[in-house]
Amino acid sequence: MVKQYDVAVIGGGPAGTAMAYGLVAKGKAVVIIEADLWGGTCPNRGCDPKKILLSAVEAKQASAHLQGHGLTGVPTVDWPALMATKRGYTDGINDGTLHGLTGAGIDTLHGEAYFQADGQLTVDGEVVTATDYVIATGQRPAILPIKGHEYFQTSTDFLDLDTMPKRVTFVGGGYAGFELATIVRAAGAEVHLIHHNDRPLKAFDAKMVQALMANLTAQGVVFDLGVDLTAITKAADGLHLQAPDFDLTTDLVISAAGRLPNADHLGLENVGVTFNRHGVQVNGHLQTANPHIYAIGDVSDTPVPKLTPVAGYEARYLVDELTDSSAAISYPVVPTQVYAAPKLAQVGLSAELAAQQPDRYTINDLDMTAWFSYYRVQAPQALAKVMVEKATGLVVGASVLSDIADEMINYLTLLIQQKITLPALQKLVLAYPTPASDLQYLY
């Protein structure tokens, strides 16, 4: 006899597991289905392992910045040991996630989910019946469809790399390219980042991106901008990356040209669910064109960045929606960050948009490098743009480039979301001297 579930969740990553935990806590009968690693991209081959690798870069740079200013000696990256530390975390994710789910009373199935017809979901051929379905299958790295694309590796491969080759090249100037190129360089390898135009990280403030590139260039990262790669060929001396008037030899080439929704193998065409390269199309209730099928997390086409905390936020919304709520989802401001070294982060209204309404917004364009917080660690670069609404005195957006941009952007997100004006901030006492002490100078 086939078990009847209230909800079948397809995808055991941050979105799907948050969904399953939330539903089971509300008394729903839930099954969750995963075709690959339990835990999904973020903890297995995304945000978490990447930031473990970054730890070595951060510590190395902290020492490097203080050379001649209080410390002598800069540590070197021991790649195999660093990878072992990463694996010490990631190796336990699959079993730990599965254990947590089953322990909470959530049924789990490992296999490929496929909609045969409306109400007919199968997992490796076995039928799973539920009242509602939630697609939370995430994304995968896109591979540039050029000649020799079979030589591409992806961020997934990089994050499990046993040995650091002498020469590494990233193709695509998005988050992953910048973040992983920073790590490669700190580990001592030659690194190139190829981008098809002259504006990588296009969602970020142009001036800040320029400053980040200048910093990474000084560290030895080579940016090959305006290079539209046409082919990869293999030769005795390595892989040749080719474009008009361009030929670069490398040992490892990573396709970092964005990510694609995992929506094409689910049989969505059999159940009236539509998707494009941005994801599964949903309405304001995260509902697809099929009223019993929803999509959340990276696989859904929503107007916000595809990030782990957004997945959690959508899951919590949809748990309420499937139990007792009915309003359309509304998103808070979402901070985004590039975990390079330094880090680039932004939240809320951009300087570009604020500049279009000079009567309404002030843009505080700040070089903080000489400020105490950065002087004390001899950080070579600390920039911020903070957008303040004139009429209310509220911070409405910010862009930060520094070694602690992630910390600053979280404070700024709190200032924005909690609507904390400068006088309200000055009614608080925060620890001094800390980066939070600087917030009062950002208005």
Added chain:
Amino acid sequence: MVKQYDVAVIGGGPAGTAMAYGLVAKGKAVVIIEADLWGGTCPNRGCDPKKILLSAVEAKQASAHLQGHGLTGVPTVDWPALMATKRGYTDGINDGTLHGLTGAGIDTLHGEAYFQADGQLTVDGEVVTATDYVIATGQRPAILPIKGHEYFQTSTDFLDLDTMPKRVTFVGGGYAGFELATIVRAAGAEVHLIHHNDRPLKAFDAKMVQALMANLTAQGVVFDLGVDLTAITKAADGLHLQAPDFDLTTDLVISAAGRLPNADHLGLENVGVTFNRHGVQVNGHLQTANPHIYAIGDVSDTPVPKLTPVAGYEARYLVDELTDSSAAISYPVVPTQVYAAPKLAQVGLSAELAAQQPDRYTINDLDMTAWFSYYRVQAPQALAKVMVEKATGLVVGASVLSDIADEMINYLTLLIQQKITLPALQKLVLAYPTPASDLQYLY
């Protein structure tokens, strides 16, 4: 002709300068008087230089923690270079502060302020006449009045030490002793911390203090507890610190036995202003027994910790009070921290008090060491106690011991002050993975 001021501010530190800037911005005629260095203790010989020296410790430890886990090589502290970096900051404070004050239209006087009689303030003998007076003279290190006390040096001397001796001893287990002992140890010297009973850092959670001491002991700091020092004598092999059944030889001994208010040389007895070892006595309006004389910052006896941001808070209050307000001052929760390595920080209700009302409060006693935020940097210790009010779900207090306790305590202070419950927190999207991502697990 003698210039008549609206307000004379005595003391050019964080409290006094914030007061002067605030008043002049409201159109008041202000004179500020400083007997020593403009800028006061915090930037010249307190929080700021101390945290510059700590930068080298933090960076060194960040590398040390990752040995065998991704980095090879630990930098050593170059004391003269570190001191030069400190001086690169502190050397500019006096002139920079003075320049800022005069540029804002504030009159400045350098010299000893003394109340000859009511309405008769002199500065090195010269009469200064004002409607109101604000005492903001801060504190100075206390010297234990034992035999041989002339051999004591203070935190002021330590923070300008040209050469690190082989053996350094701190007498007094408060903030300064812990913080500076940590720095000495990281710089490679032998360090002892002598405390008269077995409960140093008595304002902090006992278990957390024990954990911090265990950590520092593992780093090589020697704690001599229950030692009531009676004498210091000088011998050929160094200074002998003596107590019953105790004789320690050291090269440098720092009195870190608290601080005393700079209230005893001001002629307060001539104007009816009273003070004790906690400071100048004030009412809820920061007004002394003399209605035209106020006291703010470290020199005033108020129910809150004597910290730089509190000084600024009191200055802002008193600016309003002297211009257009009249309510008594009310303080927000005040985070306090020991900038050792790791750092110990706390805010709001203590675990000790919360434990007395188990029906009302939950105490979350958390070992976070295995959490991602600490695993990724291989931090050896990360503990927290978080006090939550059961009826409201509000965080009301916290104690944190970790390398990033200052960052966490600022977030926790914001949660307390803004009354952010767990459901409200989950309506925010914060950068992931960051220490702020962990906040949801602290409730």
